[in-house]
Structures are given as structure tokens and as C-alpha cells.
Amino acid sequence: xxxxxxxxxSLLYLAVAVVVLVSVFPxxxxxxxxxxxxxxxxxxxxxxxxxxxxxxxxxxxxxxxxQNFLNSVIVASTVVVLAxxxxxxAAYALSRVQFRGRTLMxxxxxxxxxxxxxxxxxxxxxxxRFFHIYNTLWSLVFSYTIFTLPFTVWVLxxxxxxxxxxxxxxxxxxxxxxxxxITRVFMPLMWPALVTTGLLAFIxxxxxxxxxxxxxxxxxxxxxxVAIALxxxxxxxxxxxGTIMAASVIVTVPLVVLVLIFQRxxxxxLTAGGVKG
Amino acid sequence: MAELHxxxxxxxxxxxxxxxxxxxxxKSGEFMVFVxxxxxxxxxxxxxxxxxxxxxxxxLNFDGxxxxxxxxxxxxxxxxxxxxxxxxxxxxYDNMAFGMRLHGREKDEVDxxxxxxxxxxxxxxxxxxLPKQLSGGQRxxxxxxxxxxxxxxVFLFDEPLSNLDAALRVTMRLEIAKLHQKIDNVTMIYVTxxxxxxxxxxxxxxxxRDGLVEQVGTPLELYNSPQSLFVAGFIGSPQMNFLTGKxxxxxxxxxxxxxxxxxEIVPNGGGEWNGxxxxxxxxxxxxxxxxxxxxxxxxxxxxxxxxxHKPGEKISLSPLAxxxxxxxxxxxxxxxxxxxxxxx
Numbered sequence: 001x002x003x004x005x006x007x008x009x010s011l012l013y014l015a016v017a018v019v020v021l022v023s024v025f026p027x028x029x030x031x032x033x034x035x036x037x038x039x040x041x042x043x044x045x046x047x048x049x050x051x052x053x054x055x056x057x058x059x060x061x062x063x064x065x066x067q068n069f070l071n072s073v074i075v076a077s078t079v080v081v082l083a084x085x086x087x088x089x090a091a092y093a094l095s096r097v098q099f100r101g102r103t104l105m106x107x108x109x110x111x112x113x114x115x116x117x118x119x120x121x122x123x124x125x126x127x128x129r130f131f132h133i134y135n136t137l138w139s140l141v142f143s144y145t146i147f148t149l150p151f152t153v154w155v156l157x158x159x160x161x162x163x164x165x166x167x168x169x170x171x172x173x174x175x176x177x178x179x180x181x182i183t184r185v186f187m188p189l190m191w192p193a194l195v196t197t198g199l200l201a202f203i204x205x206x207x208x209x210x211x212x213x214x215x216x217x218x219x220x221x222x223x224x225x226v227a228i229a230l231x232x233x234x235x236x237x238x239x240x241x242g243t244i245m246a247a248s249v250i251v252t253v254p255l256v257v258l259v260l261i262f263q264r265x266x267x268x269x270l271t272a273g274g275v276k277g
Numbered sequence: 278m279a280e281l282h283x284x285x286x287x288x289x290x291x292x293x294x295x296x297x298x299x300x301x302x303x304k305s306g307e308f309m310v311f312v313x314x315x316x317x318x319x320x321x322x323x324x325x326x327x328x329x330x331x332x333x334x335x336x337l338n339f340d341g342x343x344x345x346x347x348x349x350x351x352x353x354x355x356x357x358x359x360x361x362x363x364x365x366x367x368x369x370y371d372n373m374a375f376g377m378r379l380h381g382r383e384k385d386e387v388d389x390x391x392x393x394x395x396x397x398x399x400x401x402x403x404x405x406x407l408p409k410q411l412s413g414g415q416r417x418x419x420x421x422x423x424x425x426x427x428x429x430x431v432f433l434f435d436e437p438l439s440n441l442d443a444a445l446r447v448t449m450r451l452e453i454a455k456l457h458q459k460i461d462n463v464t465m466i467y468v469t470x471x472x473x474x475x476x477x478x479x480x481x482x483x484x485x486r487d488g489l490v491e492q493v494g495t496p497l498e499l500y501n502s503p504q505s506l507f508v509a510g511f512i513g514s515p516q517m518n519f520l521t522g523k524x525x526x527x528x529x530x531x532x533x534x535x536x537x538x539x540x541e542i543v544p545n546g547g548g549e550w551n552g553x554x555x556x557x558x559x560x561x562x563x564x565x566x567x568x569x570x571x572x573x574x575x576x577x578x579x580x581x582x583x584x585x586h587k588p589g590e591k592i593s594l595s596p597l598a599x600x601x602x603x604x605x606x607x608x609x610x611x612x613x614x615x616x617x618x619x620x621x
Contacts, residue, residue: 166362169329174376174427175350188366 027252034245041241055246064219065247068227072251075137075223076205079144080198083152086145087197088190091156092182096168106157113150117210128215139215140223144208148201159193160186195265203255224251279339279353279430279464280305281326286335288318288325295321297488298335304481308457308465312475312511313485320435322485323468327356327433339431350376355424356433359440361416363408363423369395370404373423394422397459398452414445421456434467438474446474454478472512476500484508506608509534515565517602518576524550530603530611537565537579539600548593552576554586568592 033041037052059065093099094106124143125134133139163186171181187194209225216222222230228247231240281303288296295318303309311319324330326337328349337345344352363372373391395401398418408416417437424432434453438446454477457465469475475482476496484491484499484507492504496512503509509517517534525533542548552570564584567575578594586592603611 164360164362166358166360167364170356170358170362170364170423171375172329173327173349173354173356174423175348175379180379185364 030245030248030252033241034249037242055242056250058240059243059246059250063227063231064222065224065227067220068222068224069250071137071221072206072223072225073254075140075144076202078137078141079148079205080202082141082145083148083201084194084198087149087152087156088182088187088194090149090153091160092178092186094153094157095161096165106154109150109153113147117147121210121214124211125214134215135217135221137221140205140208140212143211143215144205148204152197152201155197156190156193159190163189192265195262199258199262202258206251206255281431281464281466282336282338283326284336284338286322286325286337287333288321288330289333295488296325296333299485299488299490301483301490301493303464303466305464306461308467308478308480310475310479310482311466311468311485312470312472312482313491314511315470317485318488319468319470319485323433323435323466326431326466327354328352329356350380353430354433355427355429355431356435357417357420357424357437359436361408361420361440363416363419365408368405368407369400369411369419369422372408372419373426376423376427390426390428391422394425397425397456398422413441414449417441417449418452421453425456425460429463432463432465434465436468436470438469438471450474450477473514476512482512484511502610502613503534503602504610506532506534506604509602509604509610515577515579518572519574520550520572520576524570524572525603528601528603531606532604532608534602534604535576535596535600537577539597540576540578540594541597542566542578542580542584543593543595546591546593548595550576550594552592552594554588554590554592556588557584557586559583559585566592568594570594 032045032048034055035048035051035053037050037054040049043049094102124146128134128139128142131138131142133142167185167189168181171185176185207225208223209229212223212226213229216226219227224247228244228251231244231247232238281301283299283301283303286296286299287294299322311322313319321330325332328344328347332345336343339352349356364375367375370391373394374387377387377390391404392401395404398421400415400418400422403411403415403419408419411419417440420437437453438449441449453467457478467474467478479496481493481495482499483493486507492499492508499508499512503512506519510519513536515537517536518540520533520535521531525531550570552568555567555569555575557567558565561583563582564580566578566580566584566586568578569575576594578592599613602613605611
């Protein structure tokens with residue numbers, strides 16, 4: 001082993017360490033803080049000083065946090081199911097059915113995702129009022145699905161386009177209807193893509209803040225992101241860092257678990273279609 | 278079991294007409310091969326029969342019933358694709374059972390037919406495997422098995438052997454020929470660009486060129502009496518030698534065609550044509566000698582056994598008695614093997 005090799009290796013791992021530190025530190029600090037109480041909260045410390053579950057207890061027992069957490073789960077899951085259902089069927093049409101204006105439609109769908117949320121906020125608010133779903137979970141499901149679809153449709157369309165046409169034709173000869181082709185032939189082949197897009201849709205819906213703040217007004221309909229932002233202490237001048245950090249950790253855990261479960265599928269999903277396999 | 282009638286079938290993709298009016302009858306239980314160079318429309322014609330493409334105009338008739346508007350599964354066809362097109366996520370058994378299950382067949386019947394087909398194609402041991410765990414030849418057997426289980430009245434093959442290596446292709450060719458003998462109540466249509474496959478498998482061959490039928494006949498009819506220069510050149514390997522201009526004049530035709538196996542080397546310059554050897558290909562069982570006699574292309578002569586001729590060696594050639602084809606200036610055949618007396 002030459003000296004230059006050792007130096008190069010060390011530099012590489014140093015760079016890796018920096019990246020890991022930068023990306024993990026905020027979450028690490030949140031965890032440490034969530035276990036601290038009283039004045040310990042305001043002493044900067046890089047290692048855990050005490051271990052107390054008081055903050056977690058507070059978050060889970062006072063206020064409507066459990067309800068908000070459940071709301072987030074319901075909204076994010078419904079969005080994933082709806083978005084995938086619509087996106088898979090749309091992707092089939094956009095990748096396999098010949099019709100006039102297909103490319104134009106695909107580009108239009110993509111261009112929808114270019115609008116910043118704020119730009120459509122007022123208009124969307126009117127639409128939600130019109131449908132009488134203001135201050136219900138449906139308003140969030142509705143608006144998140146709109147913002148998730150361009151991405152899911154686009155990814156699934158490119159993925160489906162790469163599936164061999166002969167397999168579809170073989171299914172047609174076997175007497176399969178388009179619905180059977182989608183559900184029993186294409187979907188099993190598309191698991192990596194479905195998991196990846198589904199997970200990204202879930203994360204987007206889970207983390208969303210602006211719509212959640214605007215379209216809901218009562219504690220029982222809020223999602224966790226808004227609930228955390230609105231957590232307040234005993235007086236107006238107190239920011240309850242302990243409970244906020246405990247809530248943040250609770251909110252992050254489901255995402256970490258989901259990503260760990262589907263890790264391998266995501267990797268194959270993100271690279272699928274790049275190389276003929 | 279079905280007799281197919283194609284009547285003035287046309288197919289256009291946008292403004293491009295690919296099939297330009299094909300009229301053809303395929304007899305019940307017949308093995309019909311569509312052959313032609315790439316781009317001649319043979320695969321498109323097969324897909325029209327399958328129902329995977331819509332017919333632009335003309336009628337397609339199965340046993341007297343017009344099937345233009347029927348979906349592939351209603352036509353009673355089964356198809357074997359060039360790329361096998363097995364369902365990658367299903368094992369061999371499920372691949373073969375998929376179609377029958379969609380049609381709501383009884384479980385026992387599905388099982389019986391899958392096992393019958395598997396036995397016929399010797400893939401019984403592979404029933405639990407996924408397609409990716411099979412070799413190319415095994416995949417193609419499974420694809421054929423999947424088609425058999427559907428109990429079709431018309432069996433369509435779209436260049437099924439093109440993805441296999443040369444040795445396996447010969448084996449599978451024999452398998453398909455045996456299959457045709459075993460299930461002789463099924464009409465088979467087979468598309469290939471390989472004229473050897475066409476000659477060995479077909480009851481009748483349909484030569485297509487540029488979206489039109491050039492000639493239909495048994496393999497030997499096409500070999501012995503091609504109805505055009507195109508068919509004469511396409512059927513037979515190596516390609517038929519064509520002599521034009523001055524060389525054809527003594528025979529009273531625009532083009533004279535002589536197959537390599539119908540040329541003989543005459544000693545001492547006593548033949549019809551004199552020239553010199555360019556190259557010899559010795560294959561062991563026979564040899565091909567390339568001779569330049571002043572025609573556009575070197576003439577190929579087939580000699581049994583080994584026959585070595587050095588480049589530059591003088592060679593004199595004659596066609597075997599009566600074994601030559603005469604074509605007029607439109608490429609149409611004239612009376613075969615007659616040599617006008619005036620020339621000799």
C-alpha cells in the first residue's frame with residue numbers, strides 16, 4: 001500500500017464523514033434535545049446529558065397530537081393510493097395507446113409541476129370552498145394528489161414505455177383486457193417503480209405544510225407538520241423546544257422506517273430503465 | 278382447424294401503404310410460410326391475421342366468418358413471438374396457464390392441458406422455473422407450449438428461431454416440423470426471412486415482396502419453376518446465377534438463370550462459357566467455385582466433394598441439360614430449359 005493510496009483513501013472517508021455529519025446532525029440534535037428537560041434544553045451539548053421521556057409523554061397526552069399524527073397517516077396513505085391508481089392507468093394510456101395530442105398532454109402534465117404552490121394557493125382555496133371540503137382531510141387529499149400526479153405519471157410513463165411491447169401483445173392474444181394487462185402483467189413488473197414513486201409521494205404529502213396550514217382550521221383536522229408549528233408553551237413567550245423536538249422525532253420515524261424497508265426496491269427503481277436489464 | 282381467406286387485404290400506417298392488396302387462401306391444417314426480405318410486410322401480414330393490427334381494407338375470413346373486427350382471442354389464434362414474450366414474473370406453469378385462467382377454465386382442465394403441452398415439448402421438469410432461469414431454446418419451447426395450451430385453430434409464428442444460435446435453430450426447426458405432424462388439425466402460419474426454414478418446414482410457401490404476393494406454391498414448385506426473377510433469386514442457396522446481355526442472347530431471353538448445382542465444369546474449354554476461377558469455398562461435403570466469365574457477378578458453381586481451383590485457373594462451364602431458367606425483360610419466366618436451335 002503506497003502513501004498516496006492511504007492519503008487518497010483518508011480524504012475520501014473524510015469527505016464521507018463531512019457529508020454524513022451535515023445531513024444527520026440536525027436530526028441527531030433533535031433526538032438529544034427531545035430527551036432533555038428544563039434548563040438543560042438551553043445548554044449546547046453534543047452528547048446526551050440526561051435521558052427523560054417527559055417530552056414524549058407531553059406530546060402524546062396533551063393536545064391533539066395523536067389525532068394529528070393519525071390525520072397525516074390517513075392523508076398521506078390515501079394520496080399514495082389515489083395517485084398510484086390514477087398514475088398507473090394514465091401511464092398505460094400515455095405510453096401504449098396511440099392518440100392525437102399525446103406528447104402535448106404529457107408535456108402539459110409535466111408543466112403543471114412547474115407552478116409554485118403559492119401561485120395556485122388562492123385559486124385552489126376557491127375550488128376547495130366550491131367542493132365544500134374546506135377544513136376536512138379531503139381538501140388535503142385533493143390538493144396533494146394534484147401536486148403529486150405530474151411526477152408519478154411522468155415516472156411511471158417512462159417506466160412503462162420501456163416494458164417490452166411483445167409481453168403486452170402476448171397478453172392480448174391470451175385474451176387479457178387492458179385492466180388485466182395493467183394489474184396482472186404490468187404491475188408485477190413495475191414494483192420497483194411503484195414503490196419509489198409511492199414512497200416519494202408519501203414523503204411529499206407527509207412533509208407538506210402550506211396547504212395543510214391553509215385548508216384546515218381546527219385541531220382535529222390538522223396534520224402533524226402544522227400541529228408541530230403551532231405547539232405552544234404555557235405562556236406566549238415560551239417556545240416548548242422539548243416537546244417540539246419530541247414531536248419532530250416521532251414524525252420522522254415513520255419515514256425512516258419506510259425508507260429502510262423499501263431501500264433496495266428504491267435503488268433498483270431509480271436506476272430501472274436506464275440500462276436494459 | 279380453420280381455412281383462411283384473405284381478400285384484397287391492405288394496411289397503411291399513416292400515408293405509407295405496407296400491405297398493398299394481398300389475396301390468399303390458406304388451407305385448413307396447412308403449414309404456410311411467409312417469406313421475403315426484411316421490410317416486405319410479412320410480419321405485418323401475420324399481425325393483421327392475429328388481430329394485433331387493424332386491417333385498413335379488405336376482408337379476412339376464418340372458415341367463412343369475417344373476423345376483421347374480432348379481437349385476437351376471439352379469433353382462436355395463438356402466437357409465438359420472436360422474443361418469446363414470456364411473462365417474466367410468472368413461472369413456466371403460470372405462463373402456460375394464464376390464458377386459460379383468464380377464460381375461466383376449470384382448474385383440472387387447465388392442469389391437464391398444461392401438463393400435456395409440457396410433456397409434448399419436454400419442459401415438464403421446468404414448470405416451477407421463472408423465464409430468466411431458462412436458456413433461449415427452453416424459453417422458446419415454453420412460448421410454443423403456452424400457444425398450444427390455448428388449443429388454437431390457427432397457430433402463428435413470428436420468426437420464432439431468429440434469436441437462437443445456429444445449432445439450436447436446426448434442432449428447434451425439427452421440433453416444429455414434428456409438432457406440425459402431431460397436431461395436424463391446426464393451421465400454421467410461419468414468418469421467416471430464412472429461405473432454408475421456409476423450404477424445410479412449409480407445405481406451401483408464400484413469397485412476399487414489397488407488400489404484394491410474389492408467388493405461392495410448394496417448396497419444390499418455387500425451386501423448380503419460379504414465376505419471377507425475384508423468386509428465382511430468393512429461393513435456393515447459394516443464390517441462382519443470373520446471366521444477362523450477350524451471355525443470355527444465345528438463349529433468346531433477357532436473363533438466363535442457372536443454379537450453382539446445375540452448372541458443370543467442362544474440361545479442356547469445351548463448355549458454353551469460359552473464364553477463370555476467383556475463389557473456392559470448400560465445405561467438405563461440397564465446394565463452391567466462384568468463376569468470372571464476364572458477367573456482372575461471378576458465377577457460382579457447386580461441385581460435390583472437394584474440388585480445389587487456384588485463383589486465375591481457366592475454367593469452362595455449361596449448364597446441365599435443360600436445367601436453366603429463361604426470363605424475359607420484365608422478369609417473367611419463359612418456357613423452361615428450351616434452347617433455341619439458332620444459337621448452337
